[in-house]
Amino acid sequence: MTNNPWLDQYPEEVPHSYDYPRQNLAKFLVHSATAHPQHIALDFLGKKISYANLLESVYRFANALQSLGVRKGDRIAIMLPNCPQGVIAYYGTLLIGGIVVMTNPLYVPREIEHQLTDSGAKIIVTMDALVERVHKAMERRPLDYTIVTSMKDYLPFPKNVLYPIKAKKDGMAARIEYNERVLSFVSLLKNAADTPVEVSVDPEEDLALIQYTGGTTGFAKGVMLTHMNLVSNTIQAQLWCYRTKIAYEKYLAALPFFHVFGLTVLLNQAMYIAGTLILIPRFQIDDVLKTIHKKKPTVFPGAPTMYIAVIHHPEVGSFDLSSIQICVSGAAPLPLEVQERFEKITGGKLIEGYGLTEASPVTHANNIWEKRKQGSIGIPFPDTLARIVHPETGEELPIGEIGELVVKGPQVMKGYWNRPEENERTLRDGWLFTGDLARMDEEGFFYILDRRKDMIIAGGYNIYPREVEEVLFEHPDVEEAVVAGVKDPYRGENVKAYIVLRKGSNVTEQELKSWCKERLAVYKVPKIYEFRESLPKTLVGKVLRRKLIDEENEKLVNQSKVDL
Known part of the structure; x- marks a missing residue:
């Protein structure tokens, strides 16, 4: 694209381009610990860890890994909620040139087996309560080592003493038999040297992370992200938040670090500017x-x-939320009503951004303090190009037309792990084909209409669920809503709405249909409504539309069996 209209929308403080340091991603922590050793890096349920103490633990973990025979390029899986142990294992692995494989603690054995076998991970760092699940998953390909920790290991007194009682009550208590292959995280650190260690890496070629994508269709693919991919995306995100101050900001870390969004905009970004991470191991609205x-x-x-969850909490008015200045929403579309109410309650700014695992993940965001547009994902980050192309031919489309969003920039992945045919399909001349249908307006703001595969075609009309x-x-009366296409013998697909109502509401299907008819073309109005207590979601809070569609398909299969 010769003309990048979005550059005219940049605030004066945000550069169009930046010279990103070619370095190991873990240098963010090393530099901050050197400049601000006594500043608090982590606050874990009241247990505070300074930058100096965190770096010392990271060096101990790095030295411990080397003593176990881990070398540059080896894959280390981390399967933990947001806790200090996860941060220590992450940066310790990076410092010795290891490749981190972030693994969701909610995974079942089948998913764990796929991810660890596909990546070739040699070691996993996990919680005591998850060890049995890991062993079951890896019966056919045992790991070299399982490094085990517990929530109580980094809890402050008296929580550390009370935790085993609570774990037993919650059915999370675990008895671990330590041996030469099952090692204690705490003992490993205690017995390791704290001497600085840093293995030389080629930031643009060497991987920092293999991050597995959602895998809603078939098994998840491993996205290869280099040190430079993650360094540049962290700095791009920081350039966007230009009013933040070094060694001052406090980050509410409710997004899980095993998701690349949380990893970049929380963990890496906080370490980059010596911020304090307030670690939330599990999102529970009252606690938050x-x-x-x-x-x-x-x-x-x-x-x-x-x-x-914040704006609908019945007692939200009794909490002081005025400290919140910046919120970037991702992983799913942000409804305007949610944005407006949240900003009114907190006084802070809530903007919608866009990204995908294959781009480390952020490529677009609305301006935080300047012009933004309703329903838009905003404009491309510094050094990021974006265009709308014809999904089949790849030819660039005129402004305003709907096509596939493609992006290019320093944050775009190296490729998929061991998937050359997928790479050819997804990466072309440095452009990442996102699979998302979008359009761009004349000022360079982009609008996502939907994933190509989520588009509903009813009676020949294209309908975008969003x-x-x-x-x-x-x-x-609607608290949450998701729309999907369900098979119909006459129209091809029908629009079905899955609704979660606000507590105490008794709105009817007919009332919702009338509401939609006033605001949508008749062919877009949902034909079917299903009221639910909740919607299936990922841990990041993204609604699993594909799961709802699979449920519908299963119903059809079962119905056809009955008919036979």
Whole structure:
């Protein structure tokens, strides 16, 4: 694209381009610990760890890995909630040139086996309560070592003493038999040297992370992200948040670090500017509101469901949320009503951004303090190009037309792990084909209409679920809504809405249909409505539309069996 209209929308403070340091990603921590050794890096349920102490633990972990025979390029899996052990294992692995494989603690054995076998991980760092699941998953290909920790290991007194009682009550208690292959995280650190260690890496070629994508269709693919991919995306995100101050900001870390969004905009970004990470191991709205009230975080990246939980909490008015200045929403569309109510309650700014695992992940965001547009994902980050192309031919389309969004920039992945045919399909001349249908307006703001595979075709009309969902969200009785296409023998597909109502609401299907008819073309109005207590979601809060579609397909299969 010869003309990049979005550059005219940049605030004066944000550069169009930047010279990103070619370095190991873990240098963010090393530099901050050198400049601000006594500043608090982590606050874990009241246990505070300074930058100097964190770096010492990271060096100990790095030396421990080397003593276990780990060498540059070896894959180390980390399967933990947000806790100090995860941060230590992450940066310790990076310092010795290892490749981190972030693994979701909610995974079942089948998913764990696929991810660890596909990546060739030699070691996993995990919680005591998850060890049995890991062993079951890896029966056919045992790991070299399982490094085991417990939540109580980094809890402050008296929580550390009380935790085993709570774990037993919650069915999370675990008895671990340590041996030469099952090692204690705490003992490993205690017995290791704290001498600085850093193995030389080629930042543009060497991998820092293999991050597995959602895998809603078939098994997940491993995205190869280099040190430079993650260094540049962390700095791009920081350039966007130009009012943040070094060694001052407090980040509410409710997004999990095993998701690349949380990894970049929370963990890496906080370490880059010597911020304090307030670690939230599990998102529970009552605890989150109490934490904001007490700890006063200034930055709160999240998913729309997190902000929805805040604004709909019956006692939200009794908490002081005024410390929050910046919130970047990702992982799913942000309804306008949620944005407006959240900003009114907190006084902070909540903007929608866009990204995907293959881009480390952020490529677009709305301006935080300057011009932004309703329903838009914003404009491309510094050094990021974006265009709309014909999904089949790849030819660039005129402004305003709908096509596939493609992006190019220093944050775009090296490729998929051991998937050369996927790389050819997804990466072309440095351009990443996102699979998302979008359009760009004349000022360079981009609008996502939907994933290509999520588009509904009913009676020959193209219908974008997001457009219908926005209308449903505007209804005062609707708390959450998702729209999907369900098979129909006559129209091809019908529009079906899955609705979660606000507590105490008794709105009917007919009332919702009338609401939609006033605001949408008749062919876009949902034909079927299903009221639910909740919607299936990922841990990041992204609604699993594909799971709902699979449920519908299963119903059809079962019905056809009955008919036979």
